[in-house]
Amino acid sequence: MEIIKSKNQKNRIMKPRIIFLMLALALTSSCKKFLEEVPKDEITSGQYFKNPDHANNAVNGLYRTGAPQFYDPSGGIYSGSRMMFTPYISGYIDNEFKGQEIHAQYARNMSFTGDNLSSYIQSMWSTLYAGIARANTAIKYIPMTGGISDTQSKKLQGEAKFFRAFGYFQLVRLFGGVPLITAPYESQENLAVSRSSVEQVYALITSDLEYAVNEAGLSDVSMANNGSRITKGAAAALLADVYLTMSGYPLQKNTYAKSAQIAKLIINSGKYQLTQHGRNPDNSVMLTNTAYNKLRLADRSATEDIYYYEYAVGIATSTYSNWAFPASVTSETKFSVSTNAFAPVAKFLQGYDAANDLRVQEKQYFHSTLTRANSTTVTFDTAPYIWQDDEASFTSASSGKDFPVYTYSTVLLTAAEAVALSEGVNADAVNYLAEVRSRAYWKANIADIKAQLSGLSVENFVREVWKERFRELVFQGTIWYDIQRTRLFPVPGANGDIAFEPVVGHANAAGSTIQSRNLLLPISRDELQRNTNLTQNPNY
């Protein structure tokens, strides 16, 4: 350093040389670390599942990925939720924006193919598998998580298996035997998996759900009383539905008894009941405070909702309330956009007894009028009233009401059908169906209803259950799944009666002929290109 400080002429010339040498040393010294990549806002896979919180976080994510996303407006407000797609196929449900939302148009026209709806169908498929993949990761790593208790591990595995089973249950009903992937992908090996049989898929579903119901130690209280987490009842409701579905087409494996047994488990737990109508002093039903209106106005029901998809204003705002009004009356509400994305067609409404069924009365399940502040009334195409959220529609434009996926009605109707088909039309079967029906037939006497049902043959009784499923479960979007498993198409007749006719060759409610291929959706061209081991469903 002394040299550099010196004023001596000769040494001044030395200066550059020293600088060069220093530079040369400083800059050429290889520094491998310089190019190392160390993310700070993401963790790498080696750092995951190191403590119980990681396991918990992995399961938390499952509540809003995969199968549950069918209840989300993920395609935008005009397209409805994916849950609505199969009801569109039946033709009984319409979307007033089908002129730009081609999936609704093609569904109603029965003209959908893996080409013309490639991206829509692919979005269903990939959403379901994304949820399954995350569940697979959770299921694999929860038991290996450091510091996790056995109780917590089982509970979390139970929740994860519930969501994996739910994903596969949607897939197998929509697409048939699909690739069965039960472990997370961690490298690019074996990406293109071929189909498993329908039976193999159901085997995984039932084994996952049997674990969730019987081994996971999930709480046996209602979901609302369980911090909105999956309960034993939720897993059982799904499993009862699975066993009922397996008993029908295409598998026709007689598992009615299992379905009945699981459904009864829920019923006999005493944790659930149907919401009852509010009554006037004279004991007549208060039409503004019926069970349906109570359910409509509540955020969720602690007794009737078994599994729901959650919404909260500011975190995840619901759009179901926007689907309670057609576009023609948007300006009567606070909404920016309202659309009748789940519009029941007139023929569908004929499935209810217009005089005696409370559900079809104005402002119960549906509505078609709105009374303004100045007492004038505007009428519009019938739209779902059950989703109408007063606060959102007329004040905040934001709804946080949860969406019920499995309700106690579903379980009762599942039980009625499964019991009738496994044990016969006994008192249990009659009681279960009558419980749902008598709430709707508000002027009728429950004893009369039971009496009418008790005398029916198994076949006729089951048809009564199907009719009630058609009417009661419309907002759960299960209509097409019932058509698939029964291979019968419901046709409303006079006074709310419904006939069931062979589905293949029948026209849907939009007048389009249903072909046998339509009982499954096509695989998207997109996925067929990506996975060369995958085969298309027949005749697509």
Place this chain on the structure above:
Amino acid sequence: MLLFILFSPGLLMAQTPTPVLIKGTVYDKAAPQSTIPGASIRLKGSTRSTVTDDKGRFQIEVPSPQSVLVISYIGLESREITLGDQTELKIYLSSGSKALDEVVVTGYGTQKKSDLTGSVGIVTAKELLNAPATNALQGLKGKVAGVNVFLNSGSPTGSPRVLIRGLGTINSSSNPLFVVDGVVTENIQVLNPNDIERMEILKDASSTAIYGARGANGVILISTKRGASTEGVTVGYDGYLSLGVLPKKLEMLNAKEFLEVIRRGFENDLLYRPTATTHPVFSTNDRRLFDAGGNPLYDTDWQEEATRTAVSHNNQISVLGKSEKSSFGAFMNYTNTEGIMLNSWLKRINGKIAYDANPKKWLSLGMNVLINNTKANEAEEDGGGQSPRRSMLEMPPIFPVTWPDGSWTNSSMISDPFALESIANPVHVLTTQDRLRKLNQIFGNTYLTFHIIPGLDLRTQFGFDKRDNLIQNYNPTDLINISSPLGYASIENQHSFYWQEETYLNYNKELGDHRINGVLGLSWQERTFEGDFISAQGFSDNFFKFNSIQSASLPGAPSSSHDKWTMNSYFLRGSYSYKNRYLATFTGRIDGSSRFGDNKKFGIFPSVGLGWVVSQEPFLKDVKNIDELKIRSSYGITGNTEIPTYLSLGTISSSTTLINGTRVSTSFVNRLANPGLEWEKSKQFDIGFDLAMFKRRLTLGFDYYRKLTTDLLLDRPLPTSTGFGSVRDNIGSVSNKGIEVLLSGIPVRTDNFSWESTLNFSYNKNRIEALGLNGEDIFPGPNFVSGSQTILRVGESLSSFWGYRRLGTWSTAEAAQAAAVGAIPGVAKRSTERTVIGKGLPDWTGSFINNFRYKNLDLSVDMQFVYGVEILQQFLHSTEDRTGYSNGFKRTLYDSWTPQNQNTMIQQIRNGPFSGQNSEVDDHWAANGSYLRANAITLGYSLGQKTLEKLKVKNMRVYLSVQNAFLITSDEFKGYDPEATSYGDNQWGQNIYFHQYPKPRTFTLGASLQF
């Protein structure tokens, strides 16, 4: 580092200088009365140089009487003059046949233009600022063949997109590399165009390979202004005042016509809903809007109301100085640019100081610091929504801007049951919404050059770019369908810091017939980014906005991010010229990047360029009229690294989800790891020639290139059953082939009048050669009705539009066929399958620029054209295909399907809210997107010598210009301007537009003076 041995202290002890000041004037030999302004005077063997002023005069300091001056001017033969004891020179330049001595910046050094083997485009400050520009890229448009600048927006905050030689990538950035004064910078969006001295655009592999892994999209080298080249102090002022206006209005329905469309739609409801029990009934009972006779009280022209005459000004003061051993330049600029849509503006204050010195014989150094403060109220330009650029067309004309009591209107304020879409009126939105963008930037660089031995320099330079962005948005509580009733505020901070250190040796040597030039160096780069974001809804009034976000009742989830990448590189260039005839350049760079897989950190990017100056060969040397003919060719490999960080790693993303009414933590594996992830490579071949004829009055440059990009950094589609949609992989390839032509001539050059003319054009053909493992189609968006608007498919061009064909409208005779697809006569008839219906990237682009000078007057006419391209007019979705929700085009009333007018593409009037609608992407939306634009017409006047002397001013020019003077498009095109996107910088959004911020026609009065 053996090269350091070359250093020898003895060589630095050279002779003691006795500086001499030389003055002179340069004349044109052909017209001995005329002086030549702008001629270059250079001290041979040094970088010291100056240019003549407007009277052809110059002064320069030289070290000794033995010094040699090189005087050159474009189009004329250069001369070398040994001074002897002359101090006052009269120099006559003649048009000759000798190649030019122009020097080109080539990245880590300069080269003589005559020695270049690569394809380099040059734009000078004069060309860039020919017409006023807020953005440095505006002036670049049309100036260089093969460089396509898309000015997609008329907003002052609009960001142009640049593509050099086509689009050669899919999931990586297609932006060229911007290098400002040797410092790589992420964009030049906010760079003050007045600070730019020149731009060099490196196009082929021979010129870009020195930037290796970041050169594949081409490189734009920007040199900013520095100190004076002659001694003394010069003060300059440049400024303009401009007025921007809306050049044309689209033909929307007026109030009466709008009501007729509503009425007809209601009438037709029966046709579309035969079974419905109720049908809408047309009424005009709302007395706020209609008189007793049902006539509308208002007929608002929303395009008129939402736009204005935009007044903008720009002021630049420069102080340039030079003393014996140093020079400095100080620059201050204030720009205030208004957009033609209300309340959109950009204000920029900008300061720059450059200092260069030669304190020692063995040392030169310099510093350059630039400080930039930009504030803007940005116009929303992407997506659909209810942005004013859309609502100024779609807001029904029956509403006034405000009610008589002064309160704002919106489209739901009508009691008649029209069921209009909820639209906040555009004047209300523009006036009350805040979209503030505030940037502070400090950019600096410094260099030290050690002159080791004559011809060998060691240069080390350090540069940094620090940017702090603050983004503040507020949407008031009363903007229906935007933020009503809760209001919305957000605040986002983005901080980036980039630094680089580069050190290299530069060697220049002439030995008889041999001339060599070499560069060898290394580079370190690092960029860190930190961001945070908060938002809230639930404002009780509109007072606080984002200034007290805690007053809102519904806070959104906060977020933050951190990101960093590094690069470490080694580069080398050697060029050799023999007898000025045979030229060769070898370039190579080894780049290491943190972004790639552990096994693939480093990549090698070599290139070779060869040139043959045929005109120097004996057989051509004496051919009259051929001044220069050079054939050159190059081949090389460059790369693209511009992908997000961490993609080679399998990482876990964390955020929150909703459980039990609150946010709870969640995390998930967000991608498959790919430790083999590596560089995208572009192999480029170029062959071209430069020809100069008739004493350089006619020059022609021609290039043909083929560029094949392989190992595309592609989001390779995976079977989604894996749970992953894609993995970033090196798979697929894209080719670009094209030609570039630059033809310029000086048809007339006399004392009083001259005419210079330049035509440049280029053709590019793009093709996807391979995708994924099985050639899978990819639907990359942007998404609109019918899903992705574009498709990536092997054999097609990138940016191909994806949609149906519109075969017409169903006629009454075809009722049965229509019914089969759920339609009735009057509805659009489309193909059943989707297909490629156009593409958004043009085949041909070019410009034709003419400069005229008559005595002190100058006139420049700059025309630009684009040919062989389509534009997807998504706005037809809501202005034509869908009626009754909002306002639409006049032709929906007059040209649409009726039983009497069945041969039309335009569907029957049908009321959207009641009868539904039919709107899918089809080729009726895809119009020919070719255009011819009068980009700028400028008339200038430079003060004569006598006036200048009287005013004691060195130089003064005033000018008047019109930008976007006229635009010719195809008849099919119904929008404002076919150079457009509504998808920001989305790779695939070019020429897809829903609604556009119209480009203004701008009239400018400007002046520049130096004293």
